[in-house]
Amino acid sequence: MAKKTTQIAIYGKGGIGKSTTTSNLSAALSEMGYKVMQFGCDPKSDSTNTLRNGKYIPTVLDTLREKNSVKANEVIFQGFNGIYCVEAGGPAPGVGCAGRGIITAVELFKQQKVFEELDLDFVIYDVLGDVVCGGFAVPIREGIAEHVFTVSSADFMSVYASNNLFKGIHKYSKSGGALLGGVIANSINAPYAKDIIDDFVAQTKTQVIEYVPRSVTVTQSELQGKTTIEAAPNTAQADVYRSLAKKIANHTESKTPAPLEVSELREWAAKWGDYLLAMETGTIRTEQAGNL
Structure with missing residues (x-):
C-alpha cells in the first residue's frame, strides 16, 4: 500500500517572501529525510530558483x-x-487566466499518478495570494491541499491578502475544501510587528505557526541562487526554517478561520495605526500594545 502524500499550499501576497519561505521549508524537510516536491504556482515561474542555483526550469x-x-x-x-x-x-502576457497553469499541471500529474510513482512525503504548492480566484483557488477549492498556510508580515496589505484567503477557505470548507493550518509571520523584527500579527490571528481564530525575522542572511543566500538552508546552514535564520519545517511536518489539525469583514478589518487597522502614531510621538509606551 502506497504511503500517504501530505499536500500543503503556501499562500501570500506577492513580494512578501512566500517563495523564499517555501523553498527553505522544502529544503529543511528534505534535510529531515522527507521526499519533497515543490510546485510553483506563480506565473513568474521563479518559485524553485533557489533550489536550483538560481536557474529557471521549463514550465508545464x-x-x-x-x-x-x-x-x-x-x-x-x-x-x-x-x-x-x-x-x-x-x-502568454495579456492572454487568458494566470491560474490556468495550476489547473493544467495538477490535472496532468493526477492522470499520470506522479505523486504515487515518486513515493513523495510532501507536495508543497507555492501559490500567489493577492487574489484567491480561478486557478489560484484550485488547491483550496478542490481539496487538493490538506493544509493551507499563509505568509504574512505586519503590513496592512499583507494582512488584507491573508484575510481574503481566509474568506476563500471559509467559503470552500463547507464543500470539502482545504482548511487553514495557520500564519507564517514573516519579517517580524520590531516588537509591535509581532503584536499586530498576534492580534490579527486572535481576531480571525487561527494561530501563528512560526515567527520568521528579516535577515541579511536570506538576501546573501538568494544572491548566490540558494536557500539559506543550503548556503548558510549553521546560521540562526536556517534554524528558524528548520523549526518551521518540524512544526509543519507534525501538523495534523487545520481549521476554518473566521475572516473579518472589510469594515471590521479597516477599523482594526485604524486602531493599530493610531497606536503606532502615538508610540512614535512618545505619547504611549511599547508595552501598552497588549491593551489595544
Whole structure:
C-alpha cells in the first residue's frame, strides 16, 4: 500500500517572501529525510530558483505550448538534496487566466499518478495570494491541499491578502475544501510587528505557526541562487526554517478561520495605526500594545 502524500499550499501576497519561505521549508524537510516536491504556482515561474542555483526550469504550460502532450518527467527537475521542482507557468502576457497553469499541471500529474510513482512525503504548492480566484483557488477549492498556510508580515496589505484567503477557505470548507493550518509571520523584527500579527490571528481564530525575522542572511543566500538552508546552514535564520519545517511536518489539525469583514478589518487597522502614531510621538509606551 502506497504511503500517504501530505499536500500543503503556501499562500501570500506577492513580494512578501512566500517563495523564499517555501523553498527553505522544502529544503529543511528534505534535510529531515522527507521526499519533497515543490510546485510553483506563480506565473513568474521563479518559485524553485533557489533550489536550483538560481536557474529557471521549463514550465508545464510552456512545454504544452511547444507540443500537444507532455509526460510529467519532462517538467520535473531535481534540485537541492533531491527535491523535485515543478513550475506550472502562466499564459502568454495579456492572454487568458494566470491560474490556468495550476489547473493544467495538477490535472496532468493526477492522470499520470506522479505523486504515487515518486513515493513523495510532501507536495508543497507555492501559490500567489493577492487574489484567491480561478486557478489560484484550485488547491483550496478542490481539496487538493490538506493544509493551507499563509505568509504574512505586519503590513496592512499583507494582512488584507491573508484575510481574503481566509474568506476563500471559509467559503470552500463547507464543500470539502482545504482548511487553514495557520500564519507564517514573516519579517517580524520590531516588537509591535509581532503584536499586530498576534492580534490579527486572535481576531480571525487561527494561530501563528512560526515567527520568521528579516535577515541579511536570506538576501546573501538568494544572491548566490540558494536557500539559506543550503548556503548558510549553521546560521540562526536556517534554524528558524528548520523549526518551521518540524512544526509543519507534525501538523495534523487545520481549521476554518473566521475572516473579518472589510469594515471590521479597516477599523482594526485604524486602531493599530493610531497606536503606532502615538508610540512614535512618545505619547504611549511599547508595552501598552497588549491593551489595544
